[in-house]
Amino acid sequence: MASQLSYAGFAWKNLWRRRxxxxxxxxGIAMAIGAFVALVGFSRAFxxxxxxxxxxxxxxxxxxxxxxxxxxxxxxxxxKLRALPVVAEARPMIFNLMDLTPEVNxxxxxxxxxxxxxxxxxxxxxxxxxxxxxxxxLGDILAENLKKSAGDTLEIQGTPFTVVGIxxxxxxxxxxAVIMPLDQxxxxxxxxxxxxxFHVRLRPAPAGEAQEQYIKRAQAQIEAALPGLHAVxxxxxxxxxxxxxxxxxxxxxxxxxxxxVGILGIVNTMAMSVFERTxxxxxxxxxxxxxxxxxxxxxxxxxxLGLIGGLLGIGVGWGxxxxxxxxxxxxxxxxxxxxxxxxLEALGIAILAGLLAGLIPAWxxxxxxxxxxxxxx
Amino acid sequence: MTEPVNTAPILQVxxxxxxxxxxxxxxxxxxxxxIEAGDFVSISGPxxxxxxxxxxxxxxxxxxxxxxxxxxxxxxxTAIDLDAYRSQKVGFIFQAFHLMPTLRVLENVQVPMLALSxxxxxxxxxxxxxxxxxxxxxxxxxxxxxxxxxxxxxVAIARALANEPEMLLADEPTGNLDSENSARIMEILTGxxxxxxxxxxxxxxxxxxAHSASxxxxxxxGRIRA
Numbered sequence: 001m002a003s004q005l006s007y008a009g010f011a012w013k014n015l016w017r018r019r020x021x022x023x024x025x026x027x028g029i030a031m032a033i034g035a036f037v038a039l040v041g042f043s044r045a046f047x048x049x050x051x052x053x054x055x056x057x058x059x060x061x062x063x064x065x066x067x068x069x070x071x072x073x074x075x076x077x078x079x080k081l082r083a084l085p086v087v088a089e090a091r092p093m094i095f096n097l098m099d100l101t102p103e104v105n106x107x108x109x110x111x112x113x114x115x116x117x118x119x120x121x122x123x124x125x126x127x128x129x130x131x132x133x134x135x136x137x138l139g140d141i142l143a144e145n146l147k148k149s150a151g152d153t154l155e156i157q158g159t160p161f162t163v164v165g166i167x168x169x170x171x172x173x174x175x176x177a178v179i180m181p182l183d184q185x186x187x188x189x190x191x192x193x194x195x196x197x198f199h200v201r202l203r204p205a206p207a208g209e210a211q212e213q214y215i216k217r218a219q220a221q222i223e224a225a226l227p228g229l230h231a232v233x234x235x236x237x238x239x240x241x242x243x244x245x246x247x248x249x250x251x252x253x254x255x256x257x258x259x260x261v262g263i264l265g266i267v268n269t270m271a272m273s274v275f276e277r278t279x280x281x282x283x284x285x286x287x288x289x290x291x292x293x294x295x296x297x298x299x300x301x302x303x304x305l306g307l308i309g310g311l312l313g314i315g316v317g318w319g320x321x322x323x324x325x326x327x328x329x330x331x332x333x334x335x336x337x338x339x340x341x342x343x344l345e346a347l348g349i350a351i352l353a354g355l356l357a358g359l360i361p362a363w364x365x366x367x368x369x370x371x372x373x374x375x376x377x
Numbered sequence: 378m379t380e381p382v383n384t385a386p387i388l389q390v391x392x393x394x395x396x397x398x399x400x401x402x403x404x405x406x407x408x409x410x411x412i413e414a415g416d417f418v419s420i421s422g423p424x425x426x427x428x429x430x431x432x433x434x435x436x437x438x439x440x441x442x443x444x445x446x447x448x449x450x451x452x453x454x455t456a457i458d459l460d461a462y463r464s465q466k467v468g469f470i471f472q473a474f475h476l477m478p479t480l481r482v483l484e485n486v487q488v489p490m491l492a493l494s495x496x497x498x499x500x501x502x503x504x505x506x507x508x509x510x511x512x513x514x515x516x517x518x519x520x521x522x523x524x525x526x527x528x529x530x531x532v533a534i535a536r537a538l539a540n541e542p543e544m545l546l547a548d549e550p551t552g553n554l555d556s557e558n559s560a561r562i563m564e565i566l567t568g569x570x571x572x573x574x575x576x577x578x579x580x581x582x583x584x585x586x587a588h589s590a591s592x593x594x595x596x597x598x599g600r601i602r603a
Contacts, residue, residue: 003481003483003484003501003518004487004497004498004500004501005480005483005484005487005488005491005497005500005501006491006497007491009484010480010484010488010491013479013480014479016479017478017479279475280475280477283475283477284488285438285460285463286436286438286463286469286475287463287464287469287488287489287536288460288461288462288463288464288465288467288489288492288540289460289464289491289492290460290492291460293491293492369439370438370439370463371433371438371439374438374471374475
């Protein structure tokens with residue numbers, strides 16, 4: 001049978017009439033959605049990796065002073081923490097983001113050699129470091145990027161460190177990180193006696209008390225014993241630590257700007273298209289098309305731009321993440337994994353952006369007088 | 378008990394006035410007329426006389442400044458929704474054809490049916506049947522730009538018939554055609570009027586076409602002249 005006409009087919013033919021303009025608009029929305037997929041995907045994966053790191057080590061609470069990045073917490077607080085009945089272990093930690101080579105930077109963690117957190121990583125080669133020694137462990141992804149193995153030397157901020165072991169990290173953050181003795185990182189950062197946080201493992205909850213309730217009680221107990229400090233559950237810490245918050249803010253900020261530009265592109269395209277087709281809209285009105293039906297047609301065109309731009313953007317964003325996850329400069333902090341929900345969200349945003357962008361041109365087109373529209377040149 | 382028969386004319390116009398530019402231009406200055414169902418009516422007159430304005434008001438494309446247009450006794454724009462009236466009761470044919478350039482011939486004829494007929498296959502079949510009736514069976518998949526002027530007007534006639542209207546309203550349907558194609562288009566239109574019993578209203582400046590109508594309206598300076 002010969003071709004059947006549908007609203008979608010009609011809309012697509014209208015869009016395809018001005019191929020270059022449609023392709024440029026699709027490019028704009030694809031870049032916007034690509035930025036959303038890549039940046040927001042990255043920031044969410046970053047948060048997820050923090051959580052995995054805490055969960056992998058079995059950390060229940062992080063005790064901090066105001067914020068995670070404030071390294072003004074005194075190391076001596078550890079003894080008071082450990083004296084509390086609910087606390088099984090409390091280990092000081094410090095971390096920093098450092099340039100290891102001009103191309104490669106990585107998270108550097110300072111832990112005590114006997115910290116329980118070291119139990120969550122598996123040594124692939126070599127041995128653990130010793131406190132007080134210029135020794136480091138490298139995550140396997142970072143070691144591969146730096147082409148270092150156990151026994152090699154790595155200079156960090158002018159100080160030579162011996163790579164004593166390579167480990168498999170439980171999370172991408174750990175696999176791309178350096179772990180060194182706490183005292184060495186304090187010295188390197190000129191923060192002797194200060195730590196970023198204490199990671200706390202609680203004793204098992206008493207029988208009959210729910211874990212959530214128990215953690216709340218432990219929080220209250222710690223904060224009562226150590227006024228001015230905050231005991232924050234691991235999941236909350238993963239979501240709210242300043243690096244993650246900063247990553248979320250940058251990701252959403254940049255994506256929003258890109259989306260606004262993309263929406264303006266669709267508005268421009270649809271407004272131009274409606275203006276150019278004024279007479280054709282008049283013909284549709286003369287043929288009895290109601291205003292709502294004309295709005296529907298124009299909105300389908302705008303949503304189609306959003307849908308196709310969104311699909312292209314998902315490809316762009318995903319491809320960018322995969323590329324970043326293989327580059328030495330970013331491999332240690334970028335994960336290529338993106339949740340299907342995030343992709344659906346991106347597609348939803350793209351279609352919604354198209355519908356919003358098409359609203360004013362659609363309204364204008366739908367309310368043209370048939371006679372005036374037919375007279376239009 | 379039988380339903381009462383509606384004996385009102387298919388179209389009736391009472392004291393119809395239309396002005397533009399805040400009343401400075403008066404296109405129609407009080408027109409009264411009645412058109413019976415199945416009539417072939419011509420509206421003629423010099424340029425600017427108001428004949429196209431009258432057709433637009435009869436077809437529900439515009440609303441009068443004063444007066445009323447009645448379809449079978451019911452007032453357009455109040456008792457009858459103009460969109461529904463245009464899509465179901467009236468088929469328009471324009472001098473410039475006004476086909477959609479991005480759509481194939483077959484698709485163009487389906488445009489009026491898009492909202493009324495839920496079945497895409499039925500729409501396509503009806504469009505094909507109408508185009509075959511117009512002698513365009515070899516042009517179904519062509520675009521309007523690939524057709525001659527006469528063929529384009531035949532596509533427009535097929536499109537006007539798509540929703541089986543009661544009336545065909547044609548505004549200078551032969552204005553862009555040579556004499557041979559003009560004769561053929563008028564032959565098609567009058568044939569449709571006779572065979573289907575449709576009301577045909579043609580705006581024309583050609584005397585021959587005007588005189589071939591069963592009911593002739595001559596309009597000048599916005600008024601009907603005897």
